[in-house]
Amino acid sequence: MTHTATPHGFADFLARAFASRSFVLGLVITAAIALMALVSFFWTPYDVTKLVVQNRMLPPSWVHPLGTDQFGRDVLSMIMVGARNSIAVALVAVGIGMGVGVPLGCLAAARGGWQDEAVMRFNDVVFAFPALLSAIMITAVFGPGAVNAIIAIGIFNIPVFARVARAGALAIWPREFILAARAAGKGKASITIEHILPNIATMLLVQGTIQFALGILAEAGLSYVGLGAQPPMPSWGRMLFDAQTRMMVMPTLAIFPGLAIVITVLGLNLLGDGASDALDPKLAGRR
Amino acid sequence: MTAYLLNRLITGLATLLVASLVVFAVLEVLPGDPARLMLGMNATPDAVEALREQMGLNQPVPLRYLDWIGGMLSLDLGKSYTYSVPVLDLVKERVAVSLPLAVIALVLSVAIAIPVGAFAAQRRGRAGDTLSMGAAQIGVAVPNFWFALILIYIFAVWLRLVPAGGFPGWSAGVWPALKALILPAIALALPQAAILARVTRSSLVEVLGEDFIRTARAKGLPFDRVLWRHALRNALIPVVTIVGLQFSFLLAGTIIIENVFYLPGLGRLIFQAITQRDLIVVESVVMLLVASVIVVNLLVDLSYAVVDPRLRAR
Numbered sequence: 001m002t003h004t005a006t007p008h009g010f011a012d013f014l015a016r017a018f019a020s021r022s023f024v025l026g027l028v029i030t031a032a033i034a035l036m037a038l039v040s041f042f043w044t045p046y047d048v049t050k051l052v053v054q055n056r057m058l059p060p061s062w063v064h065p066l067g068t069d070q071f072g073r074d075v076l077s078m079i080m081v082g083a084r085n086s087i088a089v090a091l092v093a094v095g096i097g098m099g100v101g102v103p104l105g106c107l108a109a110a111r112g113g114w115q116d117e118a119v120m121r122f123n124d125v126v127f128a129f130p131a132l133l134s135a136i137m138i139t140a141v142f143g144p145g146a147v148n149a150i151i152a153i154g155i156f157n158i159p160v161f162a163r164v165a166r167a168g169a170l171a172i173w174p175r176e177f178i179l180a181a182r183a184a185g186k187g188k189a190s191i192t193i194e195h196i197l198p199n200i201a202t203m204l205l206v207q208g209t210i211q212f213a214l215g216i217l218a219e220a221g222l223s224y225v226g227l228g229a230q231p232p233m234p235s236w237g238r239m240l241f242d243a244q245t246r247m248m249v250m251p252t253l254a255i256f257p258g259l260a261i262v263i264t265v266l267g268l269n270l271l272g273d274g275a276s277d278a279l280d281p282k283l284a285g286r287r
Numbered sequence: 288m289t290a291y292l293l294n295r296l297i298t299g300l301a302t303l304l305v306a307s308l309v310v311f312a313v314l315e316v317l318p319g320d321p322a323r324l325m326l327g328m329n330a331t332p333d334a335v336e337a338l339r340e341q342m343g344l345n346q347p348v349p350l351r352y353l354d355w356i357g358g359m360l361s362l363d364l365g366k367s368y369t370y371s372v373p374v375l376d377l378v379k380e381r382v383a384v385s386l387p388l389a390v391i392a393l394v395l396s397v398a399i400a401i402p403v404g405a406f407a408a409q410r411r412g413r414a415g416d417t418l419s420m421g422a423a424q425i426g427v428a429v430p431n432f433w434f435a436l437i438l439i440y441i442f443a444v445w446l447r448l449v450p451a452g453g454f455p456g457w458s459a460g461v462w463p464a465l466k467a468l469i470l471p472a473i474a475l476a477l478p479q480a481a482i483l484a485r486v487t488r489s490s491l492v493e494v495l496g497e498d499f500i501r502t503a504r505a506k507g508l509p510f511d512r513v514l515w516r517h518a519l520r521n522a523l524i525p526v527v528t529i530v531g532l533q534f535s536f537l538l539a540g541t542i543i544i545e546n547v548f549y550l551p552g553l554g555r556l557i558f559q560a561i562t563q564r565d566l567i568v569v570e571s572v573v574m575l576l577v578a579s580v581i582v583v584n585l586l587v588d589l590s591y592a593v594v595d596p597r598l599r600a601r
Contacts, residue, residue, distance in 0.1 A: 124302045125309065128580045132539035133573055137313045140561050140569045141324070213428070220430050221543050225558065240433055244547070247436065248444055258433035265428035273424075 013202055016278035023274020029267025037083035046074035048081050048234055057250050066256045069239070070246060075253065078234040079260050085146065085235045086264065089228070090215030092150045094208050097157020102204060104158070105165025106196060109173060110188045119166070123159035131156040131218045135227045146229040149222045153215050164207045168200035206275045213268035220261050236261050292589060299585040306577050307359075311352050314570045320344070325368060325564045338368070342567065355570075364571040369563040374571045377556060384454055385552035388468050388475070389534075389541050395476035396483055397530065401519075403480070404487025404526075409514060411492055420488065426481025431540050435474035435547040442470060452549040471548045475540045479533050486529045490522040497521075524591065531587030535580040 017023045046064075052072035060067045066075035108119035135152035142148060172178060172195070181191050222228035223237030231238065236257045243253035318324045322338040339345055342365075343354055358365060364374035403423070407416045443451035449470055455463045494500065495518050503513045542554030549555070553572055560568035 121298065121301065121305075124298065124581075124584075125305045127535070127584070128302060128306050128577045129309070130535045130539040130580070132542055133576055136542075136557055136561060136569065137310070137573055140314060140564070140566060141318045217428075217430050221432060221539075224430075224432050225543055225546055237430075237432075240436065244436060247440055251440055254433070254436050254440070258430070258436070261430050261433065262425070262428045265430075266425060269424065269428060 009199075010202065013275075013278050017275055020274035020277055022270040023278065026267050026270030026272070026274055029263060030271055033083055033264045033267060034087065036080050037087050040077075040080035040084055044074075044077035044080050046077045048073055048077045049232055057246070057253075059250070060252060067250065067252050069242065069253060073234075075239075075256055078239060079236070079257060082234045082236045082239060082257065083260065083264070085223075085229050085233060086216050086219050086261075089146060089150050089153065089219040090212050093153035093157055093215045093218075094211050096150070096154025097161045097211060098204065098208065101158040101161025101163075102165045102197075105162040105167075106169050106192045108162070108166045109169030109196075110192055116166075119162060123162055126155060126159045129156070132221065132227075135222050139227050144227050144230060146233070146235075149219055149228040152222070153218045156218075157211050157215070160211060161204065161207065164203060165200060168203045169196045172196050172199050202275075202279055206272055206279055209268055209272035209275060213265045213272065216261065216265050216268070291592065295585060295588045299581060299588075303578060303581050306581065307356060307574060308352070310570060310574050310577065311355060314566055314573070315351065315355075316348060318566075321566050325566055327564070341366075359571070359574060365567045367560075367565055367568050369560070369565045369568075374568055377568065378553070378572065378575065381551060381553045381556045383457060384468075384550055385541050385545065385554065388471055388545075388550070388552060389537050391468060391472040392475035392479070392537055392541075393530070393534070395472055396480040396533070399476065399480040400483030401487055401526070403484040405491060405514060405519060407484070407488040408491035408495060408518075409510075416488075420485065423481040423484045426478055427485070429478050429481075431474050431478050432543050432547050434477060435471065435544055438470045438474055439547075452547070454550050467548075467550070471544045471550060474547070475537060475544050479537060479540075483526065483529055483533070487522065487526050490525045491518055494518045494522045527587060527590055531584055534583040538576055538580060 050073070052068075055064075055068050055072035056070055058064055058068040058072075064074050064076070066079065068074055069078065104119050104122070108116040131153045134155050135148055138148045138152055169192070178191060178195060181195060186194075219228055219235070220237035220240070223235040224241050226238075226241070228237055229235040239257040240254055243250075243257070247254050315321055320335075320339075322335050322342060322344055323330070326335055326338060343351055346354070355365075362375055364378065366372065367374050367377055370377060403419050407419045407423075410416045439451050442448050449466055454467045457464045491514070495514070500513060500518055503517050504510065508517075541552065542557065544550075545552040545554035546558060553576070557569060557572050559565075560572070
């Protein structure tokens with residue numbers, strides 16, 4: 001049986017979240033971007049792998065709403081497929097961060113002592129490697145690619161989730177219902193799984209949204225410098241890199257992929273802000 | 288306080304040690320034979336053997352690690368394989384671009400963020416607050432390299448006020464060199480300033496709700512004086528923490544921004560080294576960057592003692 005601290009914890013949270021303007025706006029933007037990425041699996045206005053040289057560098061028009069690039073590919077279609085790549089990389093990276101970080105944080109909180117100290121010092125070491133530096137090291141040895149971007153961003157996410165999980169769990173451990181569970185003879189592991197995790201899940205979800213947004217930004221940066229997804233797979237960062245030398249002729253080539261990144265990150269941040277206000281209503285006015 | 292400082296110092300050194308093991312393991316042990324990786328598949332066995340000899344790869348791994356660390360500590364970073372010059376000379380030359388860039392960006396971001404954050408906190412809930420924090424929310428979402436491209440388009444291509452890229456070198460004079468660093472620094476600083484402004488505002492709003500502020504106001508002090516003299520100082524701890532954390536983002540940002548503006552800094556060096564598979568350069572530069580992140584975080588922890596008198600008393 002799962003015991004949460006407040007009987008209707010998650011329902012309350014959702015009710016408060018939906019009352020927040022920033023949460024609703026963020027949710028709408030995020031859903032729209034996710035939908036665009038999903039649709040791209042079945043349909044895009046044009047085939048992004050087909051090069052039509054006679055249509056190169058066309059300005060935005062009814063036929064190509066966002067214009068075409070230097071190979072005559074439709075920019076809107078490329079942004080749609082690029083969304084898929086950005087979301088996939090950021091999502092898996094958040095998964096790695098949560099999958100490794102949360103157990104570490106829970107372990108640190110449950111055991112304390114040297115194990116806690118070891119987890120925190122491990123965090124210090126990982127924090128010293130910004131995602132870009134990890135990506136550089138991995139690329140130097142294994143060559144560039146989307147998988148390396150995922151690993152690099154994922155590694156950077158680990159200490160973030162470890163810290164959040166540890167802090168959240170430490171606040172739950174002294175509570176009475178945990179004492180009751182311990183008195184009933186439950187072990188630390190089963191208490192963590194049955195009681196601690198459900199109580200810190202919302203908090204982790206909120207952090208997940210924030211890390212997701214950071215992941216999208218990091219992926220764009222990595223693919224801009226050539227350490228992320230490789231051509232012909234379109235990615236927003238790569239599109240910006242290609243646009244740089246053609247900006248004088250066609251500034252829109254640099255504007256649209258950038259706007260796609262800004263809108264996606266903005267949507268996720270609004271969602272995260274609204275959600276964390278709902279999680280801790282005291283925060284709401286401070287933001 | 289001595290115990291606090293000593294504790295932080297020891298943890299900082301331990302972190303540095305473990306980080307060096309990670310860098311060494313990834314770049315020297317993981318590839319199997321780094322010499323083969325650097326020279327590629329078509330290299331002759333003689334060439335590979337010569338490079339192995341130069342890199343000391345025929346020694347046992349622990350000895351190689353100690354050699355490398357000893358070298359780093361005595362500022363002997365080895366010799367670049369592609370440039371055939373000591374890595375230290377390369378680094379010195381490039382730091383002269385990257386460090387001023389990062390420092391200017393950091394100063395700019397603090398100089399923008401604190402007044403904006405204070406302005407928003409002062410007008411909490413009013414139009415000025417909504418507007419400045421809305422702008423900050425957008426600023427957080429803007430990738431610095433995209434912002435850089437837009438700056439290049441407006442100020443270099445359109446208005447022709449500054450160069451679009453490249454670096455004349457400090458020998459060409461301070462002003463031409465600074466001119467080449469202005470746009471990159473703004474591109475780096477603004478997204479960071481947006482984050483910092485949000486932190487400053489929320490920290491200030493929290494402090495402004497405390498009793499001592501009410502007392503100061505009750506004494507008849509004007510609000511502006513209370514805000515700038517009493518509240519801001521107390522709100523600084525989270526701000527300093529974020530400034531420290533931002534250093535690592537700024538450093539990573541410099542690597543990307545240098546590529547946007549074709550600046551011959553550490554970032555460009557590291558990318559050229561990756562393309563040429565010059566692991567000797569990659570290893571030293573990555574270690575230097577990681578070390579600087581650790582040192583800055585240590586300095587931030589130590590600066591708490593300066594900002595927060597309660598820690599000094601301990």
